[in-house]
Each structure stands twice: as structure tokens, then as C-alpha cells.
Amino acid sequence: MEAPRSGKLYSTTEADILYDIIRNRRDVRGNRFLNKPLEETVVRRVMSAALHAPSVGFSQPWEFVLIRDAAVKRAVYDSYVAEKDRSVSLFADDKQQTYQQLKLEGILEAPLNIAVFYKPSSGPVLGQTAMQEVGLYSVVCAVQNMWLMARALNIGLGWVSILDPEHVGRILGAPEQNRLVAYLCLGYTDGFYTQPELELLQWEKRKLEEAVILEEGYGRGLV
Template sequence: MLYLPANARYSMEGKYFDEAAVSILQDIILHRRDVRGNRFLSVPLEEAVIDQLLTAALHAPSVGFSQPWEFVLIRDEVVKQQVRNSFQEENSRAIPQFSEEKQPEYIRLKLEGIMEAPLNIAVFYKPSDKPVLGQTAMSEAGLYSVVCAVQNMWLMARALNIGIGWVSILDPEKVKQVLRAPSSNKLVAYLCVGYTDGFFTQPELEILQWEKRKMKEAVVFKEGY
């Protein structure tokens, strides 16, 4: 239910959304999923669809309206394989970090779709060469802005029934070298994007009981900890 008083609806500036829109947005948020490589289809994404995803990203909030993001679209199989080589190296290093009980489960997981997804998108943070309003005390706010862009893209993709998988098991410096990124840029996200054969009703790692969902009561505090 929307609690905005009826008289305020006519005095407020900007677009007004009704309860139907709120319900749709809630569904999109609750049904967003990280999509693995074994669920991607080889069907290419239309340019108009890619443009919708990028437009969503470009309208994300950013500290000081700095818009500190840059996107690299990757379709070339050779480039994708070079990035996947980094994944394989880092994935091998990750296995011993988990308990002996968890290691077999980890090995069975399909944790990326770099080659299977028709499109990869590398998302970079480009630092400003001048002070940024709102970022003088918390420099990391620029990185957070880029994450907001990724989330916008992810939600738009889900609304379009397109899968996105975020691959974080990578050496960011090696990926930068592969993509010839400026040295000052920072890799924030490497995304696998494409049509999918479906979406899990729950996050896959929740279904597999890798982790349990945290309840609101465990993470929300009032007036301090």
C-alpha cells in the first residue's frame, strides 16, 4: 500500500508511480538471480536490448553526479578465453581456503559463464582527477556508485528476462591487461550476460544450502548497535 497522502500526489514534482508499479518492482527485486554458465543460451542479444541495459546503468545514482563508470563490451571468444584463464587460476587458488567439508561442494559449483554467455561486460571505476562533491571524506563512495550502476543493469536485465552472472573470482589486474584498461581504472564487476533457459525460484546457493538467508531481525538495528 502507498502511504503518500492523496493531496501530496498532486503537489509532488516528477513522475508518480501507483501500487501496480510498486508490485512489479518488488517482484523484479525478489526474483533477480545470479545466472551461471550452464543456464545461458547461445542466442545473441539484440543491440536495442544491450542499449536498454546500458541506459539503466547510466541512470544509476552517483556521488556528486560524478558518473565514474566505464563499460567494456566483450564478444570476442579469444578475449573471453583469456579472462576465463584468470578465473581458472583464481578458482584453483580458492578451493583450499574452504573447509574439507565444503571443498567437494565448491568444486561441483558452476561459478561462471564467461564462454557460454554471448556477451561479457567489464565494468570499471574511473577515478576523477579533481575533488568530487560528496567523496572528499569517503573516497570509496565512487566505487559504490559503480556498484549502483551494476545493480540497475541487473534489475533491468531481470525485467527483460535476461540473465546476468557476476564473476568475482578473477585477478583484476590480469583482466585489465587483457582489456588494455587504463592503469588508473579499477575493475568493479565482470558480468556474463545473455538469454537463459530459466531462473531459480530461490538463489542457487540458498537452494544448495551453501549459506542460509539472514533474517531482517539479525541485521537491522535501531539508533545504533
């Protein structure tokens, strides 16, 4: 039986709003979060956006841990500090001082932390048999949905990736097979930058379209 195809269609105006939200999404750090709790309706709307993300084989391979407890946040923050100190030597000398000074997380300041895990399926998943990593990509799609929904609600969201994922998993008592994909900080903010902060600080430059969008391949012949 063929599924009905009477889903909602959107106007150009609505498409423009979505494009504007995408362009103005920002990674929010701890020095931007306000000491103001999030309403439960806001949290549930962000989580609902995550649950409506696309996933390979409709596997929905995600689990989310909502963290408000100060002691748990502190334990995760300590993991962040250890990893940041370990990684500073990886950067060139002219960037090490900037790296040390950057505020790269909001673990303690944000009223809500969310740990996002990939939960592998116990059996084969449609569409994942040749590329196992697409299960992880599905979880990242959920994170992007959360980020865009938060931005549409004028809520700040920051992704903390300078963490030992296995250590954080142990802090949270995660099942051994689960894999931490993202650690997010969510909360009201005092404002959003007009450009990504690292672009404003000239840490990196935005890549040009012609440098990353290719037509028909990389210029090599068919194999």
C-alpha cells in the same frame, strides 16, 4: 533557481512490480545461458539503466567494456580458472568438493561479457572527500541497475568475482588508474531459479531481518 519538482509518481501496482523484480533477481551461471545472441536494443536498454544509476557528486565514475570476442573471453576465463584453483583451500574441508563442482561463471557461454570499471576523478568530487570508497559504491549502483533491468527483460546476468582484477585490466588494455569492479555475463537463459542457487544448495542460509536491521544504533551509548 530551484529545480522543478514535477517528476513522475508511480502507482502501488508499479511499486509491486519493482519489488517482485527485486525479489526474483538471480545470479545466472554458464550452464543456464542459451546459445542465442542478444538484440542490440536489449543491450542498449541494459546499458541505459546503468547510466541512470545514482553516483556520488553526479560524478558517473564508470566505464563499460562490451566483450563478444571469443579469444578475449578465453583469456579472461583462464584467469578465472587460475583464481578458482588458488582459492579452493580457503574453504572448510566439507565445502571444498562442492566449491570445485559449482558452476560459478558463464564467461564462455554468455553471448556478451561486460567489464565494469571505476574511473577515478582527476579532482575532488562532491560527497567523496571524506569517504573515497563511495566512488566504487556508485559503480556498484550501476551494476545493480543493470541486473534489475536484465531481469525485467527476462535476460540472465551473472557477476564473476573470482578473477584477478589487474590481470583482467591488462587483458582489456584498461588505463592503469581504472579499477575493475565487476565482470558480468549477459544472455538469454533457460530459466530462473525460484530461490538463489546457493540458498537451494544450502551453501548459506538467508539472514533473518531481525539479525541485520537495527534501530538507532548497536546498543552502545553516544560518544
